[in-house]
Each structure stands twice: as C-alpha cells, then as structure tokens.
Amino acid sequence: MCEACNGDGFIINANGEACSCRCVAAFEAAQRRIRARIPKRYASASLDALAAVDSRQEKVIEAARAYCRSFTRSTDRGFLLYGPAGTGKTLIVAAVANNLLDRGVEVRFWNFRDLMAEERAWYNAPLGERTCTSPIQDARRCAVLVLDDILCEAQGNDFTRTAFEVLINARYEDMLPLLATTNVAKRLNGQEYWPVAFGDRVSSRLHEMCEIASTIGITDQRLPR
Ligand SMILES: Nc1ncnc2c1ncn2[C@@H]1O[C@H](COP(=O)(O)OP(=O)(O)OP(=O)(O)O)[C@@H](O)[C@H]1O
Ligand SMILES: [Mg+2]
C-alpha cells in the first residue's frame, strides 16, 4: 500500500487541491513495461549502462544513443540494426526500447517469427475465440514497434510475406517508427552491405523509415573466447 496516498491514488497538496499521487505514475510505468513484452534477457538493457565489447560496437551504441536523443513523439524515424548472430543487435535495440518506455512511450516488442505464428493462429481460430484485433493489427498501430530478427523472404511463405508487407506498408504510410534487427544483408553495387530482409519492396521502405547501422565485424558474444 502506498504510504503517501493510502492507495487512494491522489493526495491533497498544501493548497488544498487534489492531485495524482506519484504511485499512479509508477504503476502506469510498470503496466507500460508489461505491455511492451520485452524478453527477460533484455528487459533491463540500458544504453547508459552498456559498455561496448569493441570499437565497432561502441559506434553502434553511439548511433543508438544519438537516435534516442533525437527521438520525439512525433518522429517517423526508426532504427534498424543488421549483422551476424551474437553481435548485440537485440540487446542494443532493447536498450533503445527501454529508454523510450522510461519516457512514457508505448512500445511493443515482437520477435518476427512469433508475430507471424501468432497472427496465423489468430487467423485460424474460430471467430468466437478471437481477440478483437489480430497481433498484426495491434502491431501496425502501436506508437513504437520493435521487430526482432526479421527473416529473409525465402524463409517465409505467402502468408508471412503478405502479412509483413501489409504491416510495413501501414506503418510507412502512417509514418510510425520501427525498431528492428535482421541477419539478412547483401552487397549493394558490390560495395557496402545493406539489409535486404524480405525482398526489395519491404527493404526499400525500411531504408527510408530507419536510421541503419551494421554490427558486421563484431565478434559473436555467445561463443567462448
Ligand atoms: N556490450 C555488451 N555487454 C554485455 N553483453 C553483451 C554486449 N553485447 C552483446 N552482449 C550479449 O551477447 C549476447 C548476444 O547478443 P544479442 O542477443 O543482442 O545478439 P544478436 O546480434 O541479436 O544475435 P542474433 O542475430 O543471433 O539474434 C547476449 O547475451 C547479449 O546480452
Ligand atoms: Mg537477436
């Protein structure tokens, strides 16, 4: 029980006015964190506390910090990390998401594969057992969407391809920010690597929607050193 308000949710200030108790804001912040569903491993990721494993990762973390500094509630800019396994992509993007959550922004974290599986389950469920909106209908409207581990087109099927194109196009048209990670990249014009997750039409939109940084060259932190 809150000692300041005895659970009433409001207090009477020195001027005799009723105002919201600080425990209400704390409760709302906790609820916001639960709704965001950031996986346990990354739930306490923090850009302030994060020490880079090498100079390449330092640059990526700096780009993530710059993104957070420039973030406003009206921004359409997202942040996308691509690169090999174990290089800190999910950790850094989760740290960005935590920063935004602390600032009162509604965030939804989805693993790409899980989102597609739950969308399909929703689609196949009998009408009476469905929630009002499907996972993808939720994901297309939330203030900030995290899509972790976007696969390449070849790993998907017609259902995932269509669902994903609809999702990205809806957020693109509504100018809503996306935080994302992917392993899928190829050399463009024989020069630099670029993320090409899910084909040219989606990739084209992702490039316009997101600040993009690469974790190529950082060592896999999961392997023994
Ligand atoms: N700077 C760091 N400090 C502490 N732990 C780190 C750091 N960078 C990465 N790690 C840890 O290394 C592991 C791999 O990081 P992460 O899961 O973010 O990789 P990833 O790039 O998303 O890999 P994948 O493509 O396989 O999903 C995690 O346990 C993460 O916490
Ligand atoms: Mg990851």
Ligand SMILES: [Zn+2]
């Ligand atoms: Zn209180």
